[in-house]
Each structure stands twice: as structure tokens, then as C-alpha cells.
Amino acid sequence: MVSSRSTSRPAGAPTARGALSTTAVNLALGVAAIYFLLPLVWVLVAATKSPGDLFGTFGLWFSDSPRAWENLVALFTQDGGAFTRWILNSVLYSGVGAFVAMVISAACGYAIAKFPFRGREMLFSVILGGVLVPATVIALPLYFLLNTVGLTGTYWAVLLPSMVSPFGVYLARIHATASVPDEVVEAARLDGAGDLRIFGSIAARMMTPALVTIFLFQFVTIWNNYLLPLVMLNDTSTFPVTLGLTLWNGQTQRDPMFYSLVVAGSAVSALLLVALMTGLQRFWRADLTAGATKG
Template identity: 55%
Template sequence: MTSTATISSAPDTAKSAPTKTRRPHRSVHGSTASRGSTILITGILIVVAVYFLMPVYWVVVAATKTTQDLFSTNGFWFADDFALFRNLQQVLTYDGGIFVRWFLNSVLYAGVGALLATYFAAAGGYALAKYKFRGREAVFGSILGGVLVPGTAIALPLFLQFSQLGITNTYFSVLLPSLVSPFGLFLCRIYAEATIDDALLEAARIDGAGELRIFHSIGLSVLTPALVTVFLFQLVGIWNNYFLPLVMLSDTNLYPITLGLNNWLSQTNRLPEFYQLTTGGVLLSVIPLAIAMIVLQRFWRGGLTEGAVK
């Protein structure tokens, strides 16, 4: 009886005995190296951020100065005479408010151009991704070749072609070339292949939906992150476009902001007060792009990464 009790109590004793958990051993050398790499990467990112934000900071500071203070004070700090509001008032009222006209022209070129270019890129990318037809890859390759052609190389041929059509020095001469985005079509095709399921399209066809309805109700909704990315790239590209309007336009009332500000800058040698107009105009021209980037940045990040993980 005693031996039986002793044997039966052994498991209970083993159960009640505390078990020691082995903690993973962390190498001091490994943690130090990881901390060092983190500090290095953070430092590099800070340097890059300063590199890109410094010109914006300089524009903000320069817009608060008079022409005299702009050249006689520290370029990266404010002057005693804070002239920001006076400079902006002069920008908005000079020559009958011509800057406002340039601003609205840029909104037209960039806003309408980017919106239509995004739609056309989505339609083309969707078609190349989901429809199989002869010569599909040849069409895609020729369109992709457009990414390698700089815009300055086709500006003069476009001017000669548009002059024969009689649409130079009009809104269409700047707006029509902005409707084409080879990079946007490339991105939309890759994204459509990765995210739009063929079974979903077949189910919509079985339900009796037409191809245009399927594209607008299913394709565009799934492609939304990529469309925002294309829209942002096209918006910034058209807004900052300088060479194409320079070639196409001769009427100052049709100028975008980039061409108008350069026109003011060219007059600074004989009229130094144009420095104030130029710096104030540059500050106002940056604001719409900053707002668009801040509002749409989460969609932009999603458009760049979501298609790669699905």
C-alpha cells in the first residue's frame, strides 16, 4: 500500500513542480548592430526630407520679404519687415489680376487633363488586361514605348501638327496632349491583372451586364487606388509643365502659372519689384499641389503597394 501510494503521488508531484521556461538569448552584438542600422536609416531619411523641404521653406521665407530684404538679409530667416500679405495682394491685383487668370488656366489644364487622362488610362489598361485579342502585346509595347519618349521631343512635332489644324494658341493645344499618359496605362494594366478577378467579370456577364457597365461599376471601383496614383502623377506633371505651353501659346491670357511666373522673372532686370511678385506667385502655386498630396497621399501609397501583395 505504501509503495502504491508513493507511485501514485509521483505524477502529482511532477505536475506541481514549477517548470522553467527558457528565454530566447539575445546577442548584445546583434541588438547593437540593429540599433546602429536604425539610427543610420533614420539619419538618411532626415537628410532626404531636409533636402526636399528646404526649397519650400526658402519660398515661404522669400515670399515674406521685400526686394531689398530679399538680397540684404539671411535667405533662410525672416526679415524685420514682414511683407507677406502686401506681396500676395500685389500678386493678385497686378495687371488686372492676371495671376488669377493664370491660376485658373492651370486648374483647367491640370484638373481636366489629369481627370480625363486617368479615365483613358484606366479604360486602356483594363482592356489590355482583361480582353484577349490579336496584337495585344504589340499594342501594349508600342504604348509602353511612349514612356521612354520625353515630352520635349514631341513638342515641336505637335506644334507643327496643331498649326495645320489651326488650334495653336488655344486651350486645346495644351489640353489635348495632356490627355495621354503611357505610364498611367501601364500602371492600370498591371494593377487590373493583379486585382480584378475574371470570375467576377463572368458573373456580371451572366447577370446580363454589358461591358461598359462592368467597367464602370466593377473595374473603376477596384482600380480606385491605382487611379488616384495616376491622377496625382498626371496632375503634378501638367501643373509643372513649362515647355509645351511655351511652344504652343503666345497669348498671355492663356498662360499657365509656370509660364506666367517665368514671364515675371524675365522682367526683374529692369523692374526689381518683380522679385516680390515672383516669390509670392511661387508660394501660391505650391499650395494646390500640397493640398492634393496631403488629401490623396493614403490612396497614393495604396496604389503603389496594394497591387503587389494581392
């Protein structure tokens, strides 16, 4: 009797094809990381340069006489501290808008997921279709609508449109369906809890990763928004940082010093977003992992 040698591979042992795939994925991720980090590195390095060094030295390395502190002082003192007002305005628009959008999206998504009613799927499709509508298409109708009630030129002109997130409703519904079991809802009802209490005390806690993700996405979207404030606002004291830096950028031909101010302001704005992303990444990562493992 001829014995045959087993050719089975130990469980978990990597194959040549698997190792090649892993290498290719890691390489692609590395290239993507470099692509997205390169502008951030450039703006941080450029924020330490004078206007002359900004155009006369290598963009990805520091000049011989860095002046980061001088640029920061000039940034926060120019035009009577206008940049501080713009940053606070951006925090107001982004923070309040993202928080209200998170609450509305969570409530709408939970209601569509847990309450059957006629036309539910059609309503959800209409809301989801809002994701596909470009902001440039609705900017002018929004201006006429808010101008009719006298809100253009005020903080509300930017806040009210920012409180709606069709993508947030979509994400909240998907997460509510996957993470809030119907058995838990029914058990709470049997114990005498009302729907509002169930949503606020039980469902919202189970949906925390999705809520943080909605808040983060909406915050970054509002912070980087340029078109809506450009259309709605006319007073520089109400400008967000994106519109304020654009205003300064238009003065660079008159005074080259504004080049350094715009670059330093962009660096400060980017660092604030990086700090927010770093602080909330554990919730974001948990949500993405949950979405990948639930079927």
C-alpha cells in the same frame, strides 16, 4: 546529462543588424526629406520679404519687417489680376487633362489586362515605350500637327497632349491585373452585365487607388509643365502659372518689385500642390501599400 542553455532569440526581438539597418534607412529618409523640403521652406520665407530683404537677409529666416500680405495683394492685382487668370488656366489644364488622362488610362489598362487579343503585348510595349520619349523630342512635331488644324494658341493646344499618359496606362494595367479578379468579371457577365457596365461599376471601384494615383501624377506633371505651353501659346491670357511667372521674371531687371511677385506666386503655386497632395494622400498611400503586398 549536461543541459544546454537555449540561445534562441524571442520572436520579433530586434537584432543589432536590424536596428542598424532601420537607423540607416531613417537617416536616409530624413536627409531626403530635408533635401526636398528646403526649397519649399525657402520660397515660403522669401514670399514674406521685400526685394531688398530678399537679397540682403538670410534666406531661411524672416526679415525684421515681413510683408507677406502686401506681397499677396500686389501679386493678385498686378497687370489687372493676371496671376488669377494664370492660376485658373493651370487648374483648367491640369484638372481637365488629368481627369481625361485618368479615364483613358484606366480604360486602356483594363482592356489590355482583361481582354486577350493578338498583338496585346506588343501594343503594351509600344505604349510603355512612350514613357521613355522626352517631351522635348515631341514638342515640335506636336506644334506642327496642331498648327495644321489651327489649334495652336488655344486652350486645346495644351489640353489635348495632356490627355495622354503612357505611364497611366502601365499603372492601370498592373493594378487591374492585381486587383480585379477574373472570377468577378466572369460572374458579372453571367449575371448579364455588359463590359462597359462591368468596367464602370465594378472594375473602376476596385481600381480607385490606382486611378487617384494616375490623376495625381498627371495633374502635377501638367501643372509644372513649361515647355508645351511655351511652344503652343502666344496670348498671355491663356498662359498657365509657370509661363506667367517666367514672363514676370523677365521683367525683374526693369523693376525689382517683380522679384517679390515671382517668389510669392511660386509660393502660392506650391501650396496649392501641397494641398492637393494632402487631400489625396490616403488614396495614394493605399495604392502603394497594395502594390507592395500583392505578388
